[in-house]
Amino acid sequence: MSPNHVTELVDLLQLERLEDNLYRGQSRDIGTRYVFGGQVLGQALAAAQETVDPLREAHSLHAYFLRAGDIDAPIVYSVERARDGGTFSSRRVLAIQHGQPILNGSISFQVPEHGVEHQTSMPEVPAPEDIEPLHPLPPDELARLPVKLQRWLGIDGPFEFRQVWPRDERHPAKRPPIQHIWFKLTSPISDSAILHRALLAYASDFHLIGTAMLPHGxxxxxxxxxxxxxxxxxxxxxxxxxxxWLLYSFDSPTAQGGRGLARGQIFSRDGQLVASTAQEGLIRVRGD
Structure with a gap:
């Protein structure tokens, strides 16, 4: 896999400063119909981080996706400095395209400190080296799909994924709403913890709502x-x-009312719980 895709993604998270608290980011077409939500999350975090003392680390992000993003247009990020306390800083971020908000979010930062510790155990799953890499679709099958899907399914992207329980998304079978997926960048990057957090925000949007669809085939x-x-x-x-390698473990406790809820835990290879996620998504099944 080419390191150029990793460099391109890292560059995508380096925003242009327009004015105090105002930044602009570009978009990357990965084969989705609209801007990938993880890109907006990663850029929103990067914008907020620009307004905070770099010694303060992001510890939580909460965001609402308001509109689909236009891949062909830049995104402007407006950051409101809600509060800077002795230990915590709070920022509100609005992502704007064509004069309309596409995401609003709140991000909290903290001065690192020591405290009580506990965590849940990492699931017992095969190591990533013991799992077959995902194989691309045969060219003849890929050619029968819409152009956007060809790009999505055939792309040589910046992340490598290895699914503990692979599923054919073209012919999905019903199964319980649980899955485990190893992932990592395909080439090394710098030691910047700020950059690693922004990249994890980007990757955290993969596979969450897909977990809520597993029981329904x-x-x-x-x-x-x-x-x-x-x-x-x-x-x-x-x-x-x-x-x-990081292990992303998902479950979906409920789906109802045209919406599904999914949760995720992200573990380092040595079993440390490094991040947690949750997402609600629209899931509508229309008549044929």
């Missing part, structure tokens, strides 16, 4: 299914590197 490729992320929560617990 549907996927984002099912022709009569409409899927969209509604909100996203992310908590950072401990140091990590996204260029080393």
């Amino acid at each position: 549907i996927s984002y490729l099912t022709h009569n299914v409409q899927v969209a992320s509604l909100d996203h929560a992310l908590w950072f617990h401990r140091p990590f590197r996204v260029d080393e």
Whole structure:
């Protein structure tokens, strides 16, 4: 896999400063119909971090996706400095395209400190080296799909994923709403903890709502299914590197009313719980 995709993603998270508290980011077409939600999360975090003492670390992010993002247009990030206390800093971020908000979020930062510690145990799963890499679709099958899906399914992206229980998204079978996926960047990056957090925010949007679809035998490729992320929560617990293997463990406790809820825990290879996520998404199954 080419390190150029990793460099491109890292560059995507380096925002242009327009004015105090105002930044602009570009978009990357990864084959989705609209801007990938993880990109907006990562850039929103990067924008907020620009307004905070770099010694203060992001520990939580809560965001609502308001509108679909236009891949062909830049995104402007407006940051409100809600509060700077002795230990915590709070920021509100509004992502804007074509004069309309597409995401609003709140991000909290903290001066590192020591305290009580406990965590849940990492699930017992095979090591990433013991799992077969995902194989691309045969060219003839890929050619029969819409151009956007060809790009999504055939892309040589910046992250490598290894699924403990692989599933064919084109012909999904019903199964319990639990899955475990190893992931990491395909090439090394710098030691910047700020950059690693922004990249984890980007990757945290993968596979969450897909977990809520597992019991129903549907996927984002099912022709009569409409899927969209509604909100996203992310908590950072401990140091990590996204260029080393991380285990993303998902479950979905409920789906109802056209919405599904999914939760995630992200572990380092040595079993440290480094981050947690939650997301509610729109899941509509329309008549044929």
